[in-house]
Amino acid sequence: MRILLLVSAFNGLSQRVWCALRDAGHEVGVLLSISEREIIDGVRAAAPELILCPYLKERVPAVVWQRWRTVILHPGPVGDRGPSSLDWAISDGMRSWGVTALQAVEELDAGPIWASRTFPLPALPPRKSALYAGPVSDAALECALEVVTKAADPSFSPVPTENTPTETPGARPRALMRQTDRAFGWDEPTETILRRIRAADGSPGVRTEVGGLAVYAYDAHPGLARGSRPGTLLGRRQGAVQVATGDGSLWLGHLRPAGQYGIKLPATTALGERLRGVPNSPIEAYAEAEAPNTYRQVRYRRTGAIGWLLFDFYNGAMAPGHCRRLLAGLRHAAGQDTRVLVLRGGTEAFSNGVHLNVIEAAPDPAAAAWANIRAINQVCREIIACTRQVVVAAYAGSAGAGGVMLGLGADVVAARDGIVLNPYYDIGLFGSELHTYTLPRRVGADRAQRLIDDKLPMSTAQAVRTGLVDEVGPRHPEAYGQWLTLLAERHGDARAARKRRAAKARRLAAERIPLDVYETRELAEMSRDIYTDRSGFAAARHAFVGKLRPSATPRRLLLTGDAGPIPAPWPRTGDTGPAAERHTSAAVRPAVPVSA
Template sequence: MSVEYAINEETMIEGADLFAPDLILATYLTKKIPKEVFTKYPTFIIHPGPFGDRGAYALDNAILNNMKEWGVSILEADEEFDAGAVWGHRNFSLPEHATKGYLYRTVVSDLAIELVDELIEKLKSNKKPLTNPKKPLHPKVTQSIRAIEWNKDSSETIIQKLNASDNYPGIKDRFFDCEVYLFGAVKEQTGLEKKEAKPKEILAKRDGAVLVKTIDGAVWIQKMTEIKNGIRQIKLPSTYVLKDRLKGIKEERISLYVDPDLPTFKEITFYKKQNVGFLAFDFYNGAMSSEQCIRLKYAIETLRDEVDVLVLMGGEQFFSNGIHLTILEDSKKQGEDGWSNINAMNNLIKTILFSDDILTITAFRANAGAGGVFLGIAGDFVFAKSSIVLNPHYRTIGLSGSEYHTYTLPRRVGKEIAQKLLDEALPLNAQEAKSIGLIDEVFKNFQEVESYALQLAQDEERFYELLDQKRDRLEQDKEYIQECVENELEKMYPQFWDPKSDFHKLRHNFVYKICPTQTPLRIAKHRRVNA
């Protein structure tokens, strides 16, 4: 298998000819596949719409039109847009308040994998595809369609519009003198929404989000992207964008962790079953700032007195992706704030590693990358959902990495495989991760993790035997673990503090979404010298 980015027609044609594939799969393309490719090689497109659906903005339209059921299809590439034969399709119920990004990363991706397996079986057995009914193309969803009418739209309508625009392109708006795109809406229903104010007035702030009055309540806006001189900047917490304009707006704090059902903006939630705790940390796009790391660390320290087994659940869209790159990019003290962020992440992971009075279980319910993977494998037991992808490396962002990975990674997979994972910088699916020992078990339904955790806590003999083994290992490895993290930080120090380090350039390109000019050789096997 090899990968070619759809940068332009020339590179697509060249890449296909270099590899001469038996099959080409194109996922959610924004560019048309050249005729020179699909007439020469069997080429199929994953489309995030049901049978016969055509055109861009498929999920945007599904959410905006309040569809109860939607689908995913696999189509044969054709000169006409999404008009090729249909080789498979699956429908699903649209979850209430699901964002476009959430659908892509969960149910759409899961069904796409099923459809690819089905396609291969059909091709092997010479089965025929279905005729495409060629329905009309979706209308383009412009900013004028997405726009929020604050004096007219209900809270539900505003959330629906923002969900259809998340994670991109957002909804264009203006707050104070600041032109912005808005992202990440959450309905407020704990009483703050009853404050007297005009629609669009900001009522409160919390952990980077702002609470905005609507005609029938209030909604939290988590992120904004400022527009300067007509140019889109990077996505940041709303308070980072509005800054001093929020003078006098009260920070409405909540507990360190709250019930998952509390109807407000929250990042850390907790519930308990018997003597097992379930801790979720749903940070936007999986990015974790110093402050978020500190809050999560305190939550875990507090819960050690309340439970025997603690399940670390991450978020629903991402488990974690490590340090917060956009906040670092925005910082005027990038070295200092980057150093603070990695140390806050390390302190969080140290708390998990050395929690010798409880057993911890990591449940990768969603994808994870870089430090987020190493946060997860700090747990005593590691489970991963069958459909998730892990990227256990730092290389693509120009960091050597910390998060105790030089201790936890070789301990799980051995030194040789650990170095290979870091050097090759390739994604792993859950099954691959289990086969090399990076994780312990693969699950399809979270209830499997719940059952395991409850059984572990109830089996006192096994629980205390495992706890004793953990304490003995930590006591034996204590000095070595400290040596590992000190060596990691020594390597990372110049990567943060030297303004000419690769990290600063690669981070800038990543957060500003600067399109690459070529496909990286680590995934474009056909472009390597020895191909």
């Protein structure tokens, strides 16, 4: 079926639906809702059999929905309407929520129903972005697949909304949630403040005051301190600040200074000199925490012969400080007498590479970008060079750009089902992370080049077919964790692990071209992108950070004859051994001849 995704942005959910429909054999394109005229012209050019809208904030023009079947995936259960569905659900402490697939009509969220799903919400308020990337995404994908099946059935007719009772108590039309609805005072209970902030995370945040600065608050976590005057800055750790509440404290990981040009940044970066005199309380990845929920971004634990290095960076962005903390944890973990080291990222995001917001806000963005790529490269080198353990890179969350490349130097790459991998973003950077060494060794030189050139997201199914990923575990985070333990135990067999580590050590020692050469080539290219802006990195970065709307849909995403046929997923042919052990000498876009 020819399916067009009409979206406000090609976000994570839209990419997941796009990947799943392509994996199912459909011809799928994307159209960004830039303007009414662009929508009408784009739909006419695409001539789809079905229009799906996984993420659409704008109204569908009547001329479109009256002629083409158009179905909206609304992040709320039957009976819910409005643009702030998830915000209200979290803020009001709803115990269940849902997703509804509605046919587009004149009135927003009021069309007949094609499909719906419900799911429970946890008692502890989830971050809105985590809820969206998890249960909402799962339910929306199920609805999308059901819609496509029903669209192929000529006898199907969607059910009018008034004939479909809601399964979720409290679902009703709600207005846009405004800052007055989100407001809190620091003298209120921790749970109340936490719920307000998480209901607005990652956008738009909640306006408040921290350290005398008007900001929007994000990335909130319960703290342990008690008994201080509400609103007082109690401490700082790993980029976050601790603020006293009415009955305890909260850690705030990110803040955005109020004002037209405010950029969301790690809280300590945003507050800067205002933190003078605020105590720093560092904690190492391997240190015993004062409580199980102590705020920390990197932690190490050991179970028998398996070492677990867990890291969770907000939105997967890694500034130099994040890289240093992860590197320190890696070096500690690699120094232990374990047989397997599991490197597991966050459930919402494994990694998305360098921290573009921090770079954009820096007094010297070029110097900040250079320091950032050098720092993340150190992490990549540590993974590649680890021969004391079998290294498992566990992609529990989606990854993009350098974040995809980060774990490719591991012996085993194990992804959670349903995540999306974007090996290359068109951000005006050549890329580093030792990808010219690791990527061809996993997928072959030709496929590596194609991944870089295509700039398209990949499902885990396609990633396995290409050799980018070795194993795929269950979608549910807890089930994935249990599966990952069994995987690590399997690779932790003493004899097999010793043999694999020895083979890797011999392979590294026999490399004709040292890792330094690969990194030098990449950094030579990156220096031109960063310091001479040859590929428009400054403008692309500014657009990304400022969430500026593109002027057109990228041609590679269009559903038109002019864009050429959509490439089929690559068949996995050739070697039958583990992808990590395949070797191809050619590099991707080498900066100097490979024979140098």
